[in-house]
Amino acid sequence: MNAATAAAGGKISPMLGRLADERATGALIREHGTLYLADGHVVHAESPATPGMDVLLTANGAIRADSWWEAVDRAGTRQRVGRYLVEQGRLSDGALELCHLAAIFDAAYFTLAPSSGPTRFRYGVAHWFGAVRPVPVAAVERETRRRRELLQRIWPEPDTDTAPLSRTGGQEPPVPARRRRVLDLVDGVRTASQIALALGRPAFHTLVDLRRLAAAGLVTTAAAQGDTAFPVPAWMAHADVEDPDVALLRRLRAALEAL
Numbered sequence: 001m002n003a004a005t006a007a008a009g010g011k012i013s014p015m016l017g018r019l020a021d022e023r024a025t026g027a028l029i030r031e032h033g034t035l036y037l038a039d040g041h042v043v044h045a046e047s048p049a050t051p052g053m054d055v056l057l058t059a060n061g062a063i064r065a066d067s068w069w070e071a072v073d074r075a076g077t078r079q080r081v082g083r084y085l086v087e088q089g090r091l092s093d094g095a096l097e098l099c100h101l102a103a104i105f106d107a108a109y110f111t112l113a114p115s116s117g118p119t120r121f122r123y124g125v126a127h128w129f130g131a132v133r134p135v136p137v138a139a140v141e142r143e144t145r146r147r148r149e150l151l152q153r154i155w156p157e158p159d160t161d162t163a164p165l166s167r168t169g170g171q172e173p174p175v176p177a178r179r180r181r182v183l184d185l186v187d188g189v190r191t192a193s194q195i196a197l198a199l200g201r202p203a204f205h206t207l208v209d210l211r212r213l214a215a216a217g218l219v220t221t222a223a224a225q226g227d228t229a230f231p232v233p234a235w236m237a238h239a240d241v242e243d244p245d246v247a248l249l250r251r252l253r254a255a256l257e258a259l
Contacts, residue, residue, distance in 0.1 A: 012112050012141045015119055020137035027125040031118070033111030036127045041134035044100075044127040045107035049193045050203040053082075053103050053129060059200020062099070063090045072128070079130040100132040106202040108140050109147050147204055155211035161192050163221040165210065172218055182209040188222045 011017045016028060016035065023040035033047030046052060051059070058065045067090045075084035082100060085091040151161075166188040175183060185195045196206040213219040 012144055013119075015121070016112075016137055016141070019121060024121070024123065025126075026121055026123040027127075028111075028119070028121050030111050031115040032113050033107050035108060035111055035140075036125070037137075038126070038131055038134060041136055042104060042108065042140050043131035043134050044129055045104045045111060046127070047107040047110040047203075049110040050103070050106045051197050051200060053100065055197060055200050056099055056103055056202070057085075057091070062095060075130075076128040079126050079128055081129045082132050083130060097133050101135070102202050104135055105140070105143050105147075106204050109144050109204050112141070112144050151207060151211055154208065155215040157214065159221050160210055160214045160219070161207050163223060164189050164191055165195075165219050166222045168218055168220050173216070175213070175216070175218070179209045179213060182206060183213055183218060186210075186213075186219055 013028075019026075019028065019037055020040040025038050025040075026036075028035040028037065032049060033045065035042055036044040054065075054068050057063050058068055063085065067085070067088075071081045071084045071088070071090070075081045082096050086093055086096055151158075165186045167183070167186050172183075181199060182195060185198055190198070192206050192210050193203050195210070196203040199206065210219060
């Protein structure tokens with residue numbers, strides 16, 4: 001087993017693992033977000049890099065904005081905002097669970113990103129939204145690892161995730177409608193997180209689309225816009241990202257652009 005494989009199979013956050021073992025309740029605060037635990041399970045997560053439950057529920061019309069703020073006003077102090085929406089008939093149990101689970105995994109991905117900042121745990125702290133379906137720490141870490149590996153396979157340049165993005169210009173091949181909505185918001189100013197917020201979509205899904213667009217030669221970081229570009233052959237835009245030959249060519253192109 002090489003060093004990379006060993007690291008991939010290790011704990012993403014040893015501190016989080018210890019808190020799970022001791023069945024801790026409180027808030028794990030890291031540089032890029034916060035995980036809320038109850039009895040050692042993750043019950044909520046939030047990150048500045050991801051849209052919150054308010055955006056995810058209201059942007060796609062699942063509930064109206066006034067219904068959201070009514071729930072916050074009437075149930076926030078009791079940490080029952082999610083349950084209030086269900087009890088008042090604003091949302092079904094299933095819709096709440098799916099949306100909340102997506103929000104947990106989305107924010108956890110960014111919260112657990114490698115960081116040189118401090119990590120601290122505040123015992124007894126709970127989030128005002130309230131618990132919906134507790135998620136084992138092992139499942140959160142496993143999903144976070146899977147997402148990291150997926151992004152690496154698609155396009156190995158992480159700057160795409162955080163820098164302002166620009167379109168590379170020139171003729172653009174057809175892209176799926178979902179990816180087109182992302183591409184239409186690439187303007188040289190917005191970052192991936194800002195695009196996700198504008199679309200009301202989980203940020204990780206937006207990262208996937210943007211890395212696919214970068215791999216296809218359609219998107220680059222705004223800082224690299226003035227650099228000499230090495231065009232990607234049209235067939236690569238439609239190739240299977242799992243193909244090791246395609247992955248190698250994309251890595252070679254990235255290396256050439258970095259020279």
